[in-house]
Amino acid sequence: MAGHRALVVGGSTGIGRGIADAWAAAGAEVVVCSRSRPTGPGAEALRWQALDLTRPEQAHPRLYELAAGPLKAVCFASVHYGAGRAPFSEVAEQEWLDQLAVNTTGLWHTLAASLPSLRTAAPGLFLGVSSEVAFNAGPGRSGYAATKAASKTLLDSVAQEEDSSAVRIVQVLPAGMVDSPGIRNRRPEDFDFSSYMKPSDFGALARELAVTSGEKYHGDSLVVGGDGRWWSAYGAAPVSQSRSVRS
Template identity: 60%
Template sequence: MTSLIGRRGLVVGGSTGIGRAVAEAWSQAGMDVLVLSRSQPTGQSGLRWSAVDMADQTSAMSVLAEASSEPLHAVSFAAVHYGDRRAKFSETPLSQWRQQLEVNLNGMWLTLAATLPALRRARPGLFLNVSSEVVFNGGPGRAGYAATKAGCASLLESIYQEENPNEVRIVSVLPAGMVDSPGIRRRRPADFDYSSYMRPDNFGSIAVELVKTAGAQYNGDSLTVHSDGSWSSVRNGTPTSQSDRSRM
């Protein structure tokens, strides 16, 4: 595919999981992609990489400023801190809540502050948020994760209403079900069966399509991505909750 040749993309939190799949899809379509993450993407990915810890505000601001020095056609925010496992609010330490705030919510704020000017210069640039069904469902054992992801959604809804759509468009994507990723595998038993789980590469098609169109049809929308790679707007139906007390 050569449809994205000449365009520049940035993925924050793109070393693994959905963020990595977005970065690889853009790169394979010809885009020049820089990944910002704590760990370097492994394998022959063809991705450029700079180290960043979104919980380190000073360092993150510096790295983001450098990455945004030229026009950006697309930015994806996929950085996330879940915690070691699902746990009730009363069992969650303050340190975990602060880490979720720093990475999930403040990390997005820092990314937006740095990259919106670069996206405007691309006229129009696309901001692609990797969201979650917890924005719509909440659920036991994940209060901090749900609260910070919902905060991200509200932040983007406000910015969507502020920005000129000829300059910046904002779209969120989220999985219809659980996704097999390194983060999930760290929280599952060694013999867990992942055959029913989605794969990160289910997000490849929509990631490329949204850059091709700069998100024109879906500006301000949240799109549920399904296991066959298709997608649908949350305006046509709330995503299914993935809450499961047995996994707490």
């Protein structure tokens, strides 16, 4: 990836950060767009640009600016989970609007902004971070499930439109829960995260996809396990992380 430029939307923490770190380690110049600045080990290798997808009047023009020019790889990892799992009737409309703005409309604009630059790279890679909920739905997560399912189908459709010799579109998702600040905000202070995956579990796949521009995986959704291995969601469906909520 040396000499190539990559863009990670939502790359300051979580899976996006794991992908950004892997691409930077492979030699790419990585621009991370997010609300918060990347911190901790490896942050010095990332170039940060502030971006808040819940403020589209500012975020969308900035996306088009950042995606202009040569781009070898783009990752969309931004996500709005919501305040917590709750029945549909207890969820405020604003939460739904924010989930749409980030999870789906943010992806749409990232695609629209970056596809021309990725086609110029030929082959360029567009990597979307998906979720098992896009396959399984689940109670208490109606807005998150709906927007992630819409995002998956958007990328599936664009993958069928694009010439894979110019742009390759791949989606990745975790086999289990991932330890990240967003998840930690929704757990008790004494919660045990030892069984959770880590963002770095995505490093090996992220590196291979970037170096090969997603060769062999165009149009696929790849599930990543805690040991760093991956497989197609269409060969072994991802396990649901849903749990019952009060009605």
